[in-house]
Amino acid sequence: MSYIAPVKDMLFVMNELAGIEQLASLPGFEDATPETAQAVLEEAVKLCGDVIAPLNVEGDRNPSSWHNGEVKATPGFAEAFRQFAEGGWQGVQHPTDYDGQGLPKLIATACIEMLNAANLSFALCPLLTDGAIEALLTAGTEEQKQRYVPKLISGEWTGTMNLTEPQAGSDLALVRTRAEPQGDGTYRIFGTKIFITWGEHDMASNIVHLVLARTPGAPEGVKGISLFTVPKFLVNDDGSLGARNDVHCVSIEHKLGIKASPTAVLQFGDHDGAIGQLVGEENRGLEYMFIMMNAARFAVGMQGVAVSDRAYQKALAYAKERVQSRPVDGSAKQAVTIIHHPDVRRMLATMRSLTEASRALAYVAAAHSDIAHRHADAATRERHHAIYEFLVPVVKGWSTELSLEVTSLGVQVHGGMGFIEETGAAQYYRDARILTIYEGTxxxxxxxxxxxxxxxxxxxxxxxxxxxxxxxxxxxxxxxxxxxxxxxxxxxxxxxxxxxxxxxxxxxxxxxxxxxxxxxxxxxxxxxxxxxxxxxxxxxxxxxxxxxxxxxxxxxxxxxxxxxxxxxxxxxxxxxxxxxxxxxxxxxxxxxxxxx
Amino acid sequence: MSYIAPVKDMLFVMNELAGIEQLASLPGFEDATPETAQAVLEEAVKLCGDVIAPLNVEGDRNPSSWHNGEVKATPGFAEAFRQFAEGGWQGVQHPTDYDGQGLPKLIATACIEMLNAANLSFALCPLLTDGAIEALLTAGTEEQKQRYVPKLISGEWTGTMNLTEPQAGSDLALVRTRAEPQGDGTYRIFGTKIFITWGEHDMASNIVHLVLARTPGAPEGVKGISLFTVPKFLVNDDGSLGARNDVHCVSIEHKLGIKASPTAVLQFGDHDGAIGQLVGEENRGLEYMFIMMNAARFAVGMQGVAVSDRAYQKALAYAKERVQSRPVDGSAKQAVTIIHHPDVRRMLATMRSLTEASRALAYVAAAHSDIAHRHADAATRERHHAIYEFLVPVVKGWSTELSLEVTSLGVQVHGGMGFIEETGAAQYYRDARILTIYEGTxxxxxxxxxxxxxxxxxxxxxxxxxxxxxxxxxxxxxxxxxxxxxxxxxxxxxxxxxxxxxxxxxxxxxxxxxxxxxxxxxxxxxxxxxxxxxxxxxxxxxxxxxxxxxxxxxxxxxxxxxxxxxxxxxxxxxxxxxxxxxxxxxxxxxxxxxxx
The missing domain is CATH 1.20.1410 (I/LWEQ domain)
Structure with a gap:
């Protein structure tokens, strides 16, 4: 079965709990009415249900593959990504100044849920690109914004976050990648980054890596880390692509889940050094990276909601179809569909209520973020910003921990069939397992x-x-x-x-x-x-x-x-x-x- | 890393909580002293640690494979099984009358824990054979016992349980496999059985399938099910192997975990019917099968304890080695091993305490079973039997549910490395997922x-x-x-x-x-x-x-x-x-x- 987005439930949360009508009164959000939201969601349903969800199983069976430094995405992914890009979906929440749609995060959040429920592996590519866009918009020069952001929004290029190194996972103080200034405003970057999601692929013509590295003489620890743009292909002043940069994918990981999304080991500077540009000020890289991280953390929380809903839909369909045993209350003499059995009903209600609660909390958080960005009154902005900041770790941590429970129940509802890979319930269980780990455990x-x-x-x-x-x-x-x-x-x-x-x-x-x-x-x-x-x-x-x-x-x-x-x-x-x-x-x- | 059985902890539970000394006073258990227990465990450590545990990863990477009706076990498994059999390990808890060692279930339970911690997939073969032995000893004729049990105990042959059919999982009332009497005391069996663990393999010269089927005119539902022995090769009166029986493995499943253990679809009677013999009385098959099931349920509970301990050992080793971040209490200026971080410590303590508690409860249950079987006083036997019966579903259900939590924490302690298959933590997470499902959800x-x-x-x-x-x-x-x-x-x-x-x-x-x-x-x-x-x-x-x-x-x-x-x-x-x-x-x- 494919994925059917729960649009009615989503709109209920957006309208009644997250207060989308209020958002439409904010400067710049005049068009973001409930009607707009509904229209956007109904378009997203088509793309996610018809194009992207059907590729989910294929991505698991036929993961992205590495050959000689190049990575081929699962067959069908590049074409789906083209449709995603042409539909303008990367730009939903980004500013119209850079060709985005300028819609509230609340609306984007519902779209992100759908995209992830359809296909977690696929959705990771736009997720990381969103983070790169946010960081550039916050800390980049106008020239950097103009150079990169419209191309990232159009989906011609994609973005990545390069934090982790073998010795530096949760502890970014241990980052060792070096950036040597060349005197011409550029730097040469040397080092190894691991766990780079969609760090190399064939779905876009360029990849903009945002990379944490240390300049010579920088302080030790997290206070000596700077942020750089390192494009896979250098970008000429007219926006055309130049030389291949000295950043290469030396391998991709063999993972428990989200197999279609290539997790790259990237080698910077194996030859002369990868050419990069500083973003913002030196030694403030961690601060900027946290902008990306915060956006990404919230989005990973949505991945938890999304995979929970997908697992719930699948388990529910099975429970309404599979006939096994008579009911314990004696209400039928024959075996009945298993949804009639109390513990199956309890498991489904658990899956459903956890999914709904985590969705509602996340959408409400998104609305706080929108008010924090757009409200005319500074004190109001600050209050909503503080609430959003409080909610981000809860949305990320709780929704993803829940997704482990919900996807596990999804397997359990299927009984023995749940353990057979062809059934599909096990994929959600495997895919979800990364969610409590990446973008901060x-x-x-x-x-x-x-x-x-x-x-x-x-x-x-x-x-x-x-x-x-x-x-x-x-x-x-x-x-x-x-x-x-x-x-x-x-x-x-x-x-x-x-x-x-x-x-x-x-x-x-x-x-x-x-x-x-x-x-x-x-x-x-x-x-x-x-x-x-x-x-x-x-x-x-x-x-x-x-x-x-x-x-x-x-x-x-x-x-x-x-x-x-x-x-x-x-x-x-x-x-x-x-x-x-x-x-x-x-x-x-x-x-x-x-x-x- | 390999598996190091926690012998000291096991002996503590056996001696102090399960009261092995008391068992040694029971008729027939005179030799089952704490010293015997220790000696047996120390032998088991060698076999499990040196021979069987190292095959665990290999079994996951190179699962058993099907070709033309035959199943090849993972390379190395057959030789390890030979050593297991020659060491007499299949017979630990079975009667000396049939060449077993006649030791208490309590001692066997510790051995079973080790074997499963070493390699869940491997251990399933003896687990099912144990069940077949129990059923034959309880319900078989003396001729059937003599024909099958010593060969099963010696490991020359193995046993299986054939309950499930595509439409009959938890609900055995729906079993449709037919058994037609031939007038010569034998039956011809026709039907399809699925999810048959080690239902076909090349580790033993014969496989004794115990099969639920209906005789003509049997009542509907569970009261019309009988139990049959259906050997892969017919057995001549002198014990030598005769013709190949009409039972064939038509495929094996592609599973989330325990990949080395072949899960067979068995077709009975594609040609003239598979020749089988009734075990016990007609229409009492479910009752006999419950004898196997009860033994198997307890053993699956032990699988939960075992895989939890294995996951704990691996996570602990990583936490003592991986250096990341300074301690929150400011007690060091440098990054420390992650076991110093409060949440890692909490996860490890959770894994450890759940494993110890579930082990203790299971061993105590085993001791009740021993008293129930051997005590001279009938009322005492009955009391302990009732306690054991009460504890079996708790041991099975709780230990296995815990193992999902513990193996998941095992991945989490490893951070991003936990999601990479080569690390090995993910295998326990995948393997454990069947434990809350099979032998009764x-x-x-x-x-x-x-x-x-x-x-x-x-x-x-x-x-x-x-x-x-x-x-x-x-x-x-x-x-x-x-x-x-x-x-x-x-x-x-x-x-x-x-x-x-x-x-x-x-x-x-x-x-x-x-x-x-x-x-x-x-x-x-x-x-x-x-x-x-x-x-x-x-x-x-x-x-x-x-x-x-x-x-x-x-x-x-x-x-x-x-x-x-x-x-x-x-x-x-x-x-x-x-x-x-x-x-x-x-x-x-x-x-x-x-x-x-």
Missing amino acids: TAIQANDLVGRKTVRDGGAVAKALLAEIGQTVEALGAHEGAAFDAMRTQLAQGQRALQSVVEYVVGNAKGDPNAVFAGSVPYLKLAGIVLGGWQMARAMLIAAGKHAEDPAFYEAKIATAQFFAQHVLPQAGALEVSIVTAKGGEGVFALAEDQF | TAIQANDLVGRKTVRDGGAVAKALLAEIGQTVEALGAHEGAAFDAMRTQLAQGQRALQSVVEYVVGNAKGDPNAVFAGSVPYLKLAGIVLGGWQMARAMLIAAGKHAEDPAFYEAKIATAQFFAQHVLPQAGALEVSIVTAKGGEGVFALAEDQF
Whole structure:
């Protein structure tokens, strides 16, 4: 089966939870009405469903391949990429000044979800290009912007991020790649970069590598890293392609999943040095790279939502078709489709509710980003920026951790067939496994959440969100019935649990950093559960108000939220116990290194 | 790196938690002393570490292959199997009357753990043979036992279980394979069986298939299924091999993991019918098959423990070697090995404590099985049998679900390298994924736990175990310090949570089966967490008593238990909330089939 984008659910979140109408009142977003959003999504459905999703299995069976420094993408990918580029999809959220469409990140986020659900491997190429565009727009000179950005937006060229080296993974302080100034404004780059996604391929005529390297005499550590553009082919002043640059793909990795996306080892400067240009100021490369990283982290969070939805769709279709065993309640004498069996139903409801909650949280975050960029009032911009920054590690960390659970349940629903590769459920399980690792592992996200997003402002943003959750709990009190009762009780307990952990984190990060950071991933998961549950609660309230307009749709929203309240939110309490009450941070260090 | 069996940990569990000394007082087990156990384990270490573990990666890269109805095992497997067979390892737990060693299941369990940790794919062949031996010993005629069992124990032949058909997976009522009596005491078998592990291979001279089929006029459903022996080569009266039987391997599956173990589609009776012999009485096949299944389910639980330990060993080695980033507590100015980072430490402690808890619970279950088989007193036998029966679905379901988490953490500890196949961590992640599916999915185990193991006796066994846990909680009160405090508090809460769920299950299974079965997997996980935590608590108490004998070892036991108390046991409360307080069973059915 192919992928059918859940446009109605997406529009519900965009319209009702993320407030797209508000965005249309922001300067520059006048055209971004709900109608525009719907029209864009309906176009994206066609491309993703008809062209890109069908290549997903092929990419797994026939991965991109390396020969003599060149990489061939899976057959069909280059043509699909051409259609993607010609449709203007790379430019959805980028400025019209450089030939983008200038639409809100919220709309782009829904498109990105579709593209990734259709084909994670394929979608990685635009994902990295987006990051390169963001970095150039923020830190590049006008000349650099003009030279690169329109070509990246048109899809004639693609972009990459070159951070990792064999000895420098999560720890960029250890970067060793050198950049030697040539006196003519250019640099020659020498070094080896690994794990470069779409670092070499045949889908575009040029590849713009954004590369972290050290200039001579730069300070040690992360404060001595600069950012460079290193195109595969040098670019002449008229925009035409010049000589082949001295950057070469020496191999690609043999991976567990996302096999169609080539993961390159790039060698810079095997001959005379790869010619690069400084982006922004010397030694500020990490700062610029974080612009790319932040965009990419959010997008990887969307990959988690996307692959979860794809896995859910597949498992659901199987569960509605596969006949096995009589129902436990005696309601039929014959074997029934397995969706009637309680545990299959529980697994599907888990997959569905986690996917919906993580989608809602991510779209809401995207809307905060849009307001942070476009609102006329500086204080409003700042407030929304702070919320977006708080949410990015949660969206990245929580959505991707969920995707491991959801894709695993997807295999489980299929029973023995799930373990057979031809079924396809296993591919999602394999593909998803990178999501909690790249663009910063879950632990890196959790460190960010603790350090820069919670402790630095004394928990101010977290507490503001907690206060809003409290208002939602109150609003739930106006409604009756099992679903609202369950949500009110469980969201209130979740809110208290998150409050307790935020206070613990703020209060102890300086005094007992090991204990606090030992609880950082549990804190991130707790934040995801409570913030995601909050969105589910908001959805319930809206569904109750609009029920008569579309009873079946809104009842399903309420029922899905009820399940989340009963089966997911209770985990918040357990996480709080581990982190705070039971002093779990101590337990992490109870065993000395040599006792392991 | 290869696999180093944790013999000291295994012996600690066997001696202190499972009470091997008691077993040596049982009739027939006089030789099964702690010294014998140690000697056997030390022999097993050599075979598993030196011969079988090194083939694990090779089996993944160069899986068993099918050609023209024949299956070639991975190079090296046949020779390793010869060594396994010649060492007498197939017979460890089988009766001396048929050339087995007659040792307790407890000792065999440790050997099985090692064999599986060394190589899951390889170990599956003996695992299935064990099941065939058990079924023949229970239901076969003396002639059948003499004909097959010594050859299976010697490893000259191997055995298989043939249950599944394309339309009959979890639901054996749908089995269609036919057995037509020939009037000479034999039957001709016609049908297709799928997912037959080691159903065809070149490691032994014959394969004894145990096959479920229906005789003419048999009742519909599971009450009309009989069990047959169908050897690949017919066996002459003198034990020599006769004609090739009409059972053929038409293909093997392309799987996510355990690739070295061929998963066969077997066609019975494409020509004149495959000649088979009835085992036991007609129409009682399912009952006999459950004997095999029960043994196999326990063994699959051990596969979960085993692959978890293997993944833990690999991740630990990497974490002690990989240098990345400075410590968060400022204790070093330079990057340190990643085991110093709190979240890596937390992941390793999670892997370690889950592995130890699931091992302890399984070994304790094995000891109950031994007493159930050998004790002189019938009432004692019955009591221990009931406990063993209660624990089998928990060992199978919980240990294997854990193995998904543990092998996933194993990938995560490796960061980006974990996603590269050459690293090896991904293989455990892929291999483990079948464990929650075959020999009965987790839901099937949970149904068994609810229906036959909890509701049928009104929760009597569960409550007896809960009372014992209560005694352990009291004993913890005699000790001071953070570790004992944490365990006392969390185990007490876990015990209350399990008690509440057992009462709920017993009280509502008849009246509201959908809700109860919707909570069955959460109940199984809760039972695993609390029963596993109980074993960790027992280990702490013993460690406190023996501390002076080996301080480092016993302190590590206490610290590991502390971690389990702080990070795993709190989940018990959340599961109880989902199942009972929040009425999660209702939420599972809140969404109608057509609303999904």
